[in-house]
Amino acid sequence: MPSESYIKSFERKPEKSKALSEFLDKVDFDSLRQILSEYVKASGLTLDETLFMDKDKIIDTTDGVSGYFTEDNVALNMKIIRNYAMATLSPVDYKALKTLCHEEVHAISQSNCEEMGEGNWRFQGGYGVTYINDKNEGSVYVRELLRLFDEGVTEKLGREVTKKYLALHPSFVGKWQGIPFETSYQQPVELIDVFIIRLSKELELSEETVWHAILRSKIEGGDFFEKEVQDMFEAMFGAEFVLKLFKANNIKDIRELTKIIENSSLVPQPNIIDKIKRQIYDIGYTRNPTFGRSK
Secondary structure, three states, X not given: OOOHHHHOOOOEEOOOOHHHHHHHHHOOHHHHXXXXXXXXXXXXXXOOHHHOOOHXXXXXXXXXXXXXXXXXXXXXXXXXXXXXXXXXXXXXXXXXXXXXXXXXXXXXXXXXXXXXXXXXXXXXXXXXXXXXXXEEOOEEEEEEEOHHHHHHHHHXXXXXXXXXXXXXXXXXXXXXXXXXXXXXXHHXXXXXHHXXXXXXXXXXXXXXXXXXHHHHHHHHOOOOOOHHHHHHHHHHHOHHHHHHHHHOOOHHHHHHHHHHHHHOOOOOOHHHXXXXXXXXXXXXXXXXXXXXXXX
């Protein structure tokens, strides 16, 4: 595993604060698990129960934002959550629930850690890939690829899960009936929406079918690094799109990608369309395709 100094750079507190304990006591984790299970099932898979973060795996963090720590636990920073809720005029419980749902989506996505030698490690969670070099103590190099694309998918599903949970438990946020002011990963979510709409149009498939294919790939740990996958997107959006998609790490990059999708006049050849459809429906594929089911 990466060096102890890198691991300790994330301060996590096993003991729960009063604010976190009170919030977790209100959450129906069986209900939340069921909602996530239904999404996974609709995407052609079965929820790996061991990946779901139950109440006992939710801990405090006082260092940075909330996050999911691979196969370990979900850490929530209740102070930041409270401040965000105040800034967006929404209940703290709503923001905490939405954050929890977002991190649970990260948790149920397949992840792996690969040692590459000389202090180099490769982490993959969903679509996102992080390369870490911590060979020199106190000097950690981190390079992230496809992070914002993965966060966009995660946030989009997290919002849907939150909405379904509140429909089942309307009293969770008391009498509040306001419209959530969403800012978390808003541009990445818009990128995913535009991506789904364009694929749906070109493939003549429903947006729901495309969305569940994207989810299935994220949950299975789909690999955008396969040349065949890159060739398909290049044929539809151009070579610049593929390069920018991998390296996008700020809002400006995401907006440029969104414009490429919206403005691309490239029309994929029938054989490319057929390949993408086969990926989605997993017709004739025996490997674990980016947009297909495992066999």
